[in-house]
Amino acid sequence: MEKRYYTFRRFLRGLLGSPVYKIPLDAGFGCPNRDGTAGVGGCTFCLNRAFSPFAGDRTAVSEQLRAFKAARRPGERYIAYFQAYTNTYAPLETLRGLYEEALSDPDVVGLAVATRPDCVPDSVLELLQGYTGRWMVWVEYGLQSSNNETLKRINRGHDFAAFLDAVGRTKGRGIYVGAHVILGLPGETRADLLRTAEALNTSGVDGVKLHHLQVFKGTALAAEWSEGRVGVLTVDEYVSVACDFIESLSPQTVILRLVGDVTDEALLLAPRWGVSKAQVIGAIDAELGRRGTRQGSRLSEMCETKGRR
Numbered sequence: 112m113e114k115r116y117y118t119f120r121r122f123l124r125g126l127l128g129s130p131v132y133k134i135p136l137d138a139g140f141g142c143p144n145r146d147g148t149a150g151v152g153g154c155t156f157c158l159n160r161a162f163s164p165f166a167g168d169r170t171a172v173s174e175q176l177r178a179f180k181a182a183r184r185p186g187e188r189y190i191a192y193f194q195a196y197t198n199t200y201a202p203l204e205t206l207r208g209l210y211e212e213a214l215s216d217p218d219v220v221g222l223a224v225a226t227r228p229d230c231v232p233d234s235v236l237e238l239l240q241g242y243t244g245r246w247m248v249w250v251e252y253g254l255q256s257s258n259n260e261t262l263k264r265i266n267r268g269h270d271f272a273a274f275l276d277a278v279g280r281t282k283g284r285g286i287y288v289g290a291h292v293i294l295g296l297p298g299e300t301r302a303d304l305l306r307t308a309e310a311l312n313t314s315g316v317d318g319v320k321l322h323h324l325q326v327f328k329g330t331a332l333a334a335e336w337s338e339g340r341v342g343v344l345t346v347d348e349y350v351s352v353a354c355d356f357i358e359s360l361s362p363q364t365v366i367l368r369l370v371g372d373v374t375d376e377a378l379l380l381a382p383r384w385g386v387s388k389a390q391v392i393g394a395i396d397a398e399l400g401r402r403g404t405r406q407g408s409r410l411s412e413m414c415e416t417k418g419r420r
């Protein structure tokens with residue numbers, strides 16, 4: 112049955128005609144929010160090896176691609192997804208070598224690069240633009256929230272204006288732009304989440320990845336959580352706010368992900384929902400069905416509210 116929101120699968124089917132799978136890669140990048148360039152300590156929630164399946168894999172990019180494909184069916188097509196850490200944080204020639212190592216794989220039809228909005232000089236965007244004639248190219252910017260107070264609280268090391276600047280410089284180059292958002296961040300209300308959806312609608316992004324706030328061992332967030340200063344959403348609360356968010360998002364925006372991943376349950380302190388990712392997605396589908404709503408349903412209501420202000 113057709114989903115009540117614009118899935119990445121539907122987007123890919125429309126563009127490429129058949130399913131395409133993302134291969135997550137760790138190309139050995141660092142992060143400017145950890146080494147003092149943008150900040151120190153990193154984002155309070157961040158533990159890359161907990162959400163990047165190959166984080167810490169120090170084999171060559173081509174080897175990581177080969178290893179992933181070995182377990183798949185022949186003839187499948189892939190997007191090389193530079194996922195771990197900040198995947199534009201290196202000299203231009205290093206980036207070129209790594210991206211082109213992935214693109215030289217004949218089964219790779221696309222490139223996705225996850226990065227920070229304050230780490231994309233125009234020279235990097237020009238490099239990526241050069242690939243768009245032959246491959247589908249996405250840049251996924253970590254945003255997490257449009258609320259600057261929240262960004263400070265989670266130690267992002269950039270503000271919302273930096274995100275808008277990066278999106279503005281990326282658009283018009285044939286590059287698809289994604290944004291990563293976390294629902295349930297410390298101090299955020301439902302109204303904050305809806306403001307983020309609203310801000311994304313006018314930002315020009317093509318896709319959004321939704322995650323729930325997860326507390327991983329050893330992070331700054333873990334310390335706040337264990338002291339009772341931060342809470343996490345129950346699965347029912349997450350399903351409810353994810354539906355609110357989807358209803359507030361433009362129907363033209365592709366939903367690249369609906370819920371966060373965890374690669375190793377042993378690293379996760381909270382939430383321990385005890386349900387699979389597929390069950391959470393099923394619950395979101397069921398809740399939208401129960402409400403009789405879909406992606407963008409709230410937009411007219413939001414416009415009317417604005418008009419009354």
Ligand code: SF4
Binds near residue numbers: 142153197
């Ligand atoms: S989430 Fe991204 S930007 Fe933040 S510390 Fe981790 S790698 Fe760096």
